[in-house]
Amino acid sequence: MIKTLRETIGGLWSLLVGMKITAINFKSPEITVHYPRQVVPDLEGFRGHIELVPKEDDPFKSKCTACSNCVRICPTSCISMKAAKPKKKEAPAAEAEGSQEPAAKKPKAKPEPVLFELNFNYCSLCGLCVQSCPTNALRFSDDVYLAGFTRQEFVFDLLARLQNQAQKKEQ
Amino acid sequence: MIEAIEAIPAQFIVIFVGFLAILAFVGLNAVLLVYLERKIAGFIHRRPGPYEVGPHGILQPIADGLKLVGKQIFTPTGADSYLFWLAPMISIAPALVCFIAIPFGPHLQIINTNVGLILILAFTGINVLALCIAGWTSQNKYSLLGAARDISQSVAYEIPLLITVLSVVFMTGTFNLFDIAAGQGAWPWQWYIVYQPLAFVLFFICVLAETNRAPFDLPEAESELTAGFHTEYSGMGFAMFFLAEYAYMVVASCIVAILFLGGFQGPIAPGVWWFLAKVYIVLLVMIWIRWTFPRVRFDQLLNICWKWLIPLAVLNLLITLAVIAL
């Protein structure tokens, strides 16, 4: 009997202790971020979808050598790439600029991608493509607020993305 | 026309106007309580709570209300649609009647009746019927279980509730709520909570159980019975149950304020403001409790009632009687 009473009184006391803790938390400042007005400050290490890294000297060109390591290692086959020797593609562009440059490049023509698409719908963000890249031509983007309405919006043409980024940088 | 109006007894006009005022009061209270509940929950969780609709989310309850009004009225297959839709109305109507007898201020009471307390206790009892019908006609096993829980819970907790009320009534010798409030002094040490601390605690626990508030929210325990008796209700059906729940909370807090906290009495200037302040303090404590504790189990709930509350209530009554007799 006495034991039950003591237990009950101890129990009721524990309830009061609980209420005290919630009261303390009630008075404490908020810990959440008001999203549209504030954003999370530190996103270091965030892995968005992959994007191509431009060459140091030419921001319109990617470092990619079209070795297709990333295509092969991807567990969900979400990267598709078409490689081509640059001479075919660059010929018309080079004519406009002048005839000297393509001539200089032709001997060391390396294959480069003409199509580099990422189907982000299937990507599991494991990072194997980035790690398998011998030329470090891939990196993770940091767009946390990526959102869209259709599946098509998540099929990214990474070469076009690279061009856009380069143009933005120039402006 | 004027003669026709004059022919109506003044009492009816008072009741009519009072009823409109009650509707407004219940509606406003629900809006305010929903906002307060969510905001307090937010602060306890250290998050802002509703924030987007209006400054600091003030318009959130109105947006919620509009959403509920706009939703499709949906009756489950095989449900008795008359009873199914009658249940929310049966739930809300008695709650409105209860406000008639409550003395909000020294001069603000719709009917000053000698049986005010009995009237309120009687009408709040009808809510059980509404939940029973809702659970039974929903054609859902979770609803049925919720209704079964509600009936045993409400019936059990009426007993200690009435006994604790009796101990106050024996002290004052009246069922008239105005007289009970007026019988207490202006200062806290003149309130009945000082004379009847045990009765206050018991009554408060019973109120939590009767209004199905956490930690006694078993009829709608959502981790066990999804949503209990109102699983199948959507739109306005759900809104009315919701409104009724908050209306009963307010009624219960009013009773607590009148019986134990001096009603409209207060230092300096007694009046409506003291009454509302006390009611809201009680409501805030109810909200605070909800966001702190886990839910009790069903058999534990009944054990608390039969093994602790009823014996203690009887003991309290006997002591009260002994003191009065001396």
Add this chain to the structure above:
Amino acid sequence: MSSMDLRLDTSGDYYARKFQPTKREDTLILNMGPQHPSTHGVLRILLEIEGEYILRADPVLGYVHRMHEKMGEVMSYPQYYPNPPRTDYLHALAWNWAHVAAVERLMGIEVPERAEYIRVITCELNRITSHLLWWGAYLLDLGAFTPIMYSFDDRERIQDILQRITGSRLTYCYYRFGGVSDDIDDRFVEDTRRHCAVMKERFKMFKSLVTDNFILRKRVEEIGEIPLETCRKYGATGPVLRGSGKAYDVRRAEPYSVYDRFDFNIPAYDTCDAMGRYLVRMDEMQESIKIIEQALDTLPEGDYIHPKAPKRPKPPVGDIYFALEGARGKIGIHLVSDGGKSPYRIKLRAPGYSNLSLFSEVAQGTLISDAVSILGSLDLVIPEIDR
């Protein structure tokens, strides 16, 4: 739930029909799940109840079967990296580790010491996040809303720490054959240390808010008693087994990695009830912090991945079974190699599967509320069970 007359209804699915035949006519057959707030996703439990008492309970699985084992057979070894963490998304790193270590053992790849330490630290951090989420969700099942918010506060902070080096917040894919994918830096060490100190204070708050709470104790004490014998019968491991009094932990019983260098206790409670399992997990978080702090103190310098670790491993013909301690129990991977670039067969042992199997036996004769409490105390992650 289609109608009240499920009993007479012959149109129910296979499980409903199989469960149906019963001698009694005054009972109710209740489908708890697959959409029910306390079955955490997609577990379905068929219950036969009399009033609120459960006469029979039968879990139905397979709603999130994703063929992770089959996927292992068609993918090359590195391609399978992201899969095991997705089976148990709460303790993803343990699964990641199990897969990586199984291949390492089969091929005899050496793991640098620093990598082992990093693995221990991150895996233990992940264990804490897993237990924190369980703690919050369990209390949500028991009707308390607030604790999950507090546990998420700490959980998010740990995830911030892990995100910086692993790049993910939930389905980590961090360990590689022969090491880890990225090195940890001073800031990681500092953040982890600071957070460990914060957590110690938080545990005190958790204790007085929840563990000591009268209502909670009444909801978990002497509820769902699982005798040790039952645990043995069903192969239950992890906190479920330790809550039944057997201090069995793979980290201590068959030490892998560098766990034998750290000083930590294996909490065990012989009350066999939900409270025992609850306390085991609460203590385990503190033990994890102890391990992390020791590992940070003795963190060696060196490579984070073996420089000669194979990029495209082709293990020799043979098989290997590797087990380690996950947050829910013994995680095992049985890997059979035919010498090719993808495994011949990969079998994942999910601890939750064995732990759930107990349920029908334990739940008999309890109330629905207790069944919810028992289910929560088993700490089930359904995608892990269904795989």
